[in-house]
Amino acid sequence: MRLYLLARNPTDSVTEGFLPAAARLGLDVTVLTDHPDAHRAVYPDVETLECDVRDFRAVVTRISTHHRPDAVFSNSDHLQTQAALAADYFGLPGKDWRAALACKDKAEMRRRLAAAGADTVxxxxxxxxxxxxxxxxxxxxxxxxxxxxxxxxxxxxxxxxxxxxxxxxxxxxxxxxxxxxxxxxYLPGELYTLETLGDGKLRHVLGGFHTELSPPPYFIEERLVFVPAHPEPVVGQILAQLDALGVGFGACHTEFVVHEGRARIIEVNYRAIGDQVDLLLTRLLGFPLFEHILRTHLGEPLPADLGVRQGGAARLEYPCADRAGTLTSAPPATELSVDGVTLTYRPLRAVGERHELYRTNRDYVGVLRATGTDQPTVDRVSAQFLAAQRWEIQP
The missing domain is CATH 3.30.1490.20 (ATP-grasp fold, A domain)
Incomplete structure (x- = not known):
């Protein structure tokens, strides 16, 4: 079976998640991208074809002149509408392109929610x-x-x-x-995420995260703590808003705030959560998240029970650059187990690289993933690990 995967720049979600999952499912993968050299450098054994993936017509033409597709998929924020249109053109399972467009276009999202009476901002x-x-x-x-x-x-x-x-x-x-x-x-309240997985008929809620942001006026996500289950009224409000947008197929990562019991969407990312949080979820919940996502795009229904492991605790930390300059010293990739907590640290910026200060997620210099069974222990071990590390940036 042939999977066409649309991508722009290489991401950890594709490199460590979806491509290995496709291999385990026995799929032949063709990556369509407008950055072919970057992808070939990361995974040279995967067929990679150059294509203007921002144009759904170019995607359809590239697929039509290659092998017959069995699935067209993307985990890119930028390419959900194009992947949905291409899948629909070839008669394959996929997201409703209207929903994909409404999620990507933040103004259209507000209009659709207001028109449905779901929320007015x-x-x-x-x-x-x-x-x-x-x-x-x-x-x-x-x-x-x-x-x-x-x-x-x-x-x-x-x-x-x-x-x-x-x-x-x-x-x-x-x-x-x-x-x-x-x-x-501005919508006040604590910031959370809701992670869902659906096949168009059945939708699973995988939990979510409590997100801590940098001080105003910017909105850099600095820390995420796993929330196994949000309060039912909160989940009900968010799912109703997703229904109004037509969201229900494949993975979806929704960011929302809760203020005085009212849950309001900030944005909907109609794909799996990124920045290595999806990699953490597979370990924490103990189920093949990436395989399930790909199976839905192959037309397979989701099981009624995903077999998700209960009782887990998790935390992600993103050390950020606080100034422009060259990273001259930083900790290497690390795997540790401390007091029952599994720590995985990965650098996101190479020593010797120079960057400006972006006031965005591009300021991340690394990511720490921590999983265990007790949240206070996970928090303590994470804090101790980070306190022992040093990142030096020279002007």
């Missing part, structure tokens, strides 16, 4: 600096400005008044010519 789009003044005068403060189709908290910033909104909008437009920005009311 004040928001407006900026297509250029000429529209900034009217939006600055109408917006409720504080509010958040962000790219309509952005990822990884890039150029997402909280603003407190019209002057800040004007300044931030001009800065972002200068960095992103032609971009469309969304300005929306």
């Amino acid at each position: 004040w928001s407006a789009e900026l297509t250029g600096t000429g529209a900034v003044e009217s939006v600055a005068q109408a917006a409720p403060y504080p509010c958040v400005i962000k790219p309509r189709e952005g990822v990884a908290s890039e150029d997402v910033v909280r603003v407190e008044n019209p002057e800040q909104l004007r300044t931030r909008a001009e800065e972002i437009f200068a960095r992103r010519p032609g971009a469309v920005l969304v300005v929306e009311e």
Whole structure:
């Protein structure tokens, strides 16, 4: 059976998750990407073809002139709509392209939720600096400005008044010519995630995470703590909003806040959670997450019982660069077991690399994954490990 996997840059989810899972399922894999050299350098034995994967028409043509597909899949934020359209063209299982588009387009997501009566958030789009003044005068403060189709908290910033909104909008437009920005009311509350897996008929809730962010005005995810089960009323509210968006096939990673018992979506990433959290979930929950995701795209129904292991505790930490410069010293990749806690540390930036300060997830220098059975012990062991490490950045 032939799996076409659409990708842009290589990711840990594909390299360590989906490609090994495809091999275990006996699938022939063809990677379609607009960065072929980068993928061939990471996994030279996997067939990789160059393709403008941002254009669904180019994807259809590339597949049509190659081998017959049995599944078309992507775990990229940028390519869910294209993968869904291509799968539909070939009569294969996949996501509804309308739902994929509504999740990716943050302004359209707000419109669809409001039209369905699921949630209403004040928001407006900026297509250029000429529209900034009217939006600055109408917006409720504080509010958040962000790219309509952005990822990884890039150029997402909280603003407190019209002057800040004007300044931030001009800065972002200068960095992103032609971009469309969304300005929306700031939603207060603690930030959480909900991880779901469905086959279009059956949907499993895998739990979620409590996310700790950097101080305002930025929104860098610095720490995630596993939540085995959110309160039922909270889960019910989020699932109702996902239903309004048409989300229910494959993996979905939803970010939301809870304030005074009300759960409101921040954004929907219609793919598996990334930044190595999906790798942690497979170990923590003890089930083949990546295989199940691929099986749904092959048309196989999910089992009523996934066999998920109960009683686990987990934490992820992302040490971040606090300045621009060259990383001159950092800990190596490490695997440890301490007091019943399994620690996995992976560098995300090589010693000798120079970077600017991005105020996004691109500031991560490493990731620590910790799993165990007791949350206080997991927290203590994680903190002790990180306190013993050193990351040095020179201007």
